[in-house]
Amino acid sequence: MKHTLSCLVKNQRGVLARVSEAFASKDINIESLAVGETEDTAVSRATIVVTGDDHTVLEAERQCKALDVVIQLEDLASEDFYARELLLIKVRVEPDTIPRVMQAAELSQARVIGMSEKTVTLELAAEHTAIDALLKLVRPLGIVALSRSGQIAVSARDEETPESELDAPAAPVV
């Protein structure tokens, strides 16, 4: 089963390697991993997509949570969440394929952000299924370059800010 994990970690060097190791130690391959700062610059959010049996993934999650650099870890598979991925793709374009390339962009609501004599570059921020659908449309036309950001996600419910030493209020000045 696919699991989308949302993990708040300290924004420090070496954190990703330690989180990755927790999954590697359980022989779980990380399908996508996207990390960026949150509203608190001392905290990063890592969205990790893994596939594995529930028990093994749960063990890896426990191991992760035990790390001192991990502030919070949620398995979003068990609740509603918003997920997006960014795709940048350069597609070959020839007179015969112009209508198909343009139609693919229109159908998937991708933006054309660049063009040359031989290619157009599309940008799409969407759920991964929509990105897969676009790829299916343009693959026969010739993909010159492709880059996917990996999925980012947030829970749909109102989140409570985790308590951590990073969030602790400054000591009152007496």
Added chain:
Amino acid sequence: MNSMPQPLRSFDELLARARNAGVRRIAVAAAAESAVIAAIAHAMKENLVQPILIGDIDLIRTLAEEQQVDLTGMELVHVAHPIAAAAAAVKLVHDGGAELVMKGLVKTKDFLRTLLKHEFGLRRGRPLSQVAVFEAPERDRLVLLTDSGINIHPRFSRKIAIVKNALQLAYALGMDEPRVAVIAAVETVELPTMPASLDAEMLRRLAIAGKLGRCIVDGPLGMDNALDPQAAETKGLTGPVAGHADIIVVPEIETGNAVYKTIRYIAKRELASIVIGAKSPAVVTSRSDSANTKLYSIALGVLLNRLVTQ
């Protein structure tokens, strides 16, 4: 010897050419509208059409009497409801009882929907678009503008159809290899901010590859550089279209509508328009259009119908 007719330069020439095309039977949907009755009577007098007025007969007669329009020679068919009248008119063309259809006092969306009905419509698998025509006295031919009335925010594939529809009319107006300007606000492709400039560039490429038929396409071009040779020269635009466009393709309906009305109300020029894409051209004018606009629009339909049926 070149057998191609010369491009038409004025609406007078349009009327003359349409008269020579032979009288066409025109079915007028929901014809109980003063301006429509007057325009049809005028077109009949000009030997352009043989009218079949479909609508509330009593009302049609009253309105004709008020304007002292003689209905002699016109066929009247009583269908009171506007949408039913539209259906009857379209069906008449479908069944071969008329060659042209014209919108009267029925909502445009209802009329167009009827035009495309599966059971008896005139659907031909090509999207509909409106092409307007205006005189440009300093030019040696009429100028076409599309689409100012039907396609709101056309995607690229729809723009291909819009160009092809306009080309069909341009050929009917005697243009052998129409010069098509695809309009944007700039002359270079600006991405991602100005997608219309990308559409223009892609249409240009398709035309070069011969995918649009007999024409020359250039774009993106500003309106000034499309129509004014001096403006084009000033900007260093040297292609065959810049400054000499025969067909103006606007990015979306707001631009088209604004240009149409600017020509009419600021430049005080007459226009004509026609809806293309169905098996038969459709005359769709608005109530605010002048009597001449209605007459010239009917003439466009006659000419285009001749080309389609040739």
